[in-house]
Each structure stands twice: as structure tokens, then as C-alpha cells.
Amino acid sequence: MPNFITHLSAAAVAVTLALPAVAQDDAPTADTVVATVGGTDITLGHMLMVRAGLPEQYQQLPPDVLWTGILDQLVQQEALSQSDDATETKRVTIALENERRALLASEAVAAAASQDLSDAAIQEAYDAKYANAEMGKEFDASHILVETEEEAQAVVAELEGGADFAAVAKEKSTGPSGPNGGSLGWFGAGMMVAPFQEAVEGMEVGTISAPVQTQFGWHVIKLNDTRTAEAPPLDEVREELTAELRDARLKEYIDGLVAEADVSRTEPGSIDASVLNQLDLLEE
Structure with a gap:
């Protein structure tokens, strides 16, 4: 999933400053305001989301360097987004809709995939795959x-x-x-x-x-x-079986949601598929 910020500025990486103290008695939360630009708050949560999506080469930088770089960029972006040149075009609106849809879908997938698989379920999958199989x-x-x-x-x-x-x-x-x-x-x-x-x-x-x-x-x-050939021991293929079971359950879960949803689609061929090449439609 694309990240809005993909790199830190060279100046931010070069300058090391101490983490600013949060002017609150309680421990900071995701809602803690770290900056305000034109009346719009930037929170610690915004910074944490950027931090989570940084490329690998920045993951080991000290927190004070990351703080400065991330906050500088968020302030710059907010200022730019409030400028007269920033307009919410069709491209931006659609991109935001797609991003929101994808993020919510990821949350649902993560929740479904986090459900524990019992030893009995794994044993059953092992028996089904190997107990009576001709191993060759x-x-x-x-x-x-x-x-x-x-x-x-x-x-x-x-x-x-x-x-x-x-x-x-x-x-x-x-x-x-x-x-x-x-x-x-x-x-x-x-x-x-x-x-x-x-x-x-x-x-x-x-x-x-x-x-x-x-x-x-x-x-x-x-x-x-x-x-x-002999069947492999259960412990040797446990991770493989677990992944297969999770994939199967996730597919069943998604298929069930789609089946229950009120879905309507255009008829095949009713729209020429070559229209997918017309990216200029996003500029209308």
C-alpha cells in the first residue's frame, strides 16, 4: 500500500535534536497535538503512521532524527494542502476513496486472519493431506x-x-x-x-x-x-498447513461477505476494457 511520505529530507537526517517534551501531565496518546498549521492539528498519531510506513533504510535512524524529519514534512504538507494551488481534483478524491477502502479491507483481513487455529484443525488438515495420500x-x-x-x-x-x-x-x-x-x-x-x-x-x-x-x-x-516416499512429520509441515488453512478460511470469509452483499456489476463487454488506458479521464 503506497505511503504518502517515502523519504526524509536530507536536512532532517543531518540534524539531531532532542525529542520535545510534551506539555501534558499524562503520557502522550495518538491524539496528542504536536503542531498546528493554519488551525489544523497534527497529532502524534499522524507521525506514528508515517513512522510505520518508512522505507527500510530509515527504520534504524534515532527517534530524535525521525521526529524532526517526520514533523517537518507533515507541517510542510499541511501548509501545501492549505495553499491556493492545492485543489481536491477527481484524481485526489478517487485516490482517497481507494486508500480508505483498502485500509478498511486490510483491517478486516487482519482480524479474520488473527483467529487461532486449534491443534485439532491442524491435525485434521494433516490427515486429509497425508494419511491416505500416495506419496510416490x-x-x-x-x-x-x-x-x-x-x-x-x-x-x-x-x-x-x-x-x-x-x-x-x-x-x-x-x-x-x-x-x-x-x-x-x-x-x-x-x-x-x-x-x-x-x-x-x-x-x-x-x-x-x-x-x-x-x-x-x-x-x-x-x-x-x-x-x-513417506509422509513428513506433522511438525515439519505445521507452518505450511497453518498457512493453507488460514488462506482457505480467509477465502471462505471473503466469498461469504461478497455473496451476502448486494452486488451489481456491469455486463461483460458493455464497456470497452481499453478505457482502462484512458488515464486522462481522471483529469476531468
Whole structure:
């Protein structure tokens, strides 16, 4: 969401002043007036909203520097907004309406998303996703990666002649797994590029493939073993499940609100969509 202020002035950052004492007996609140411009109050709440929306590079500045910079800009903006040159055009009015709508919607989303999810709900989601799911097969494979098909064919011939796969991989493979004897460890479906994955899935344990081409070069693959994949422990996927449940509940909540609201829309095609390019309409 865009912020009205996106940077502090260089002068404000350069000058460090002590925080002004608030002339009240009670602790300051969001309604505490920090300045008045032409009869219009600027409050601590206004400053806090600007502070909350500052870019990351300003987040670590000392409070006294931030105070001076933020208050200076709010005073300047209020003075400008009261000037004869400041008119509330259609563009400004519509932007304010959009901003208010978005802020209120964000408040509603935050409130809905803050509702706690019970352990029972998370367990139910886990069971639904993993208890009876076919987790598929995992593969333990090694490979030797070379640049050309001719080199790959020579590697296959060498292996068929009895050469040790790991030793050849250490000597000739250009891939990062070469020093480890070409070992890729365990991986599941879809974790390797398609030609490599397809070749592995069609192999028998202990066999060596014909040369396989991918965008990385030519591979000679050995399938060391296979196993049935197991469901991950609940704690390992708890955050993922929680996020999925929150998203699902939020979508249900929003869909319900829209369904209950009295909504009418223009018929599809009744307005030429290219009108979205006519930004000059905001100047009317």
C-alpha cells in the first residue's frame, strides 16, 4: 500500500535534536497535538503512521532524527494542502476513496486472519493431506555429466567394461557432484529436469542409462535404489498447513461477505476494457 511520505529530507537526517517534551501531565496518546498549521492539528498519531510506513533504510535512524524529519514534512504538507494551488481534483478524491477502502479491507483481513487455529484443525488438515495420500517413489541416483554425446558414449563403454562408476565420476564429471562420485542422494518426482527425471523413472535399480541430454550437458545415470516416499512429520509441515488453512478460511470469509452483499456489476463487454488506458479521464 503506497505511503504518502517515502523519504526524509536530507536536512532532517543531518540534524539531531532532542525529542520535545510534551506539555501534558499524562503520557502522550495518538491524539496528542504536536503542531498546528493554519488551525489544523497534527497529532502524534499522524507521525506514528508515517513512522510505520518508512522505507527500510530509515527504520534504524534515532527517534530524535525521525521526529524532526517526520514533523517537518507533515507541517510542510499541511501548509501545501492549505495553499491556493492545492485543489481536491477527481484524481485526489478517487485516490482517497481507494486508500480508505483498502485500509478498511486490510483491517478486516487482519482480524479474520488473527483467529487461532486449534491443534485439532491442524491435525485434521494433516490427515486429509497425508494419511491416505500416495506419496510416490523416491530415487537414489548418481550421474556423470560431460559436455558432448561422444564423451557420454565413451563413459558408458568404460562403465560397461567394468570401470567403477564413482571413480569415473570423480575423474570425468563436470557437475558439482563429481567429487562425491556423482552421488545425487534421494530425490522425488519432479525434482530433476524432465529428461533426467524421465530416464531415472524408467530405469531398474543397479542399471546404467544411455546418454541423456539436458540443458546442462550429457548425463550417464546410475540408479542406486528406490523407496516409497513417506509422509513428513506433522511438525515439519505445521507452518505450511497453518498457512493453507488460514488462506482457505480467509477465502471462505471473503466469498461469504461478497455473496451476502448486494452486488451489481456491469455486463461483460458493455464497456470497452481499453478505457482502462484512458488515464486522462481522471483529469476531468
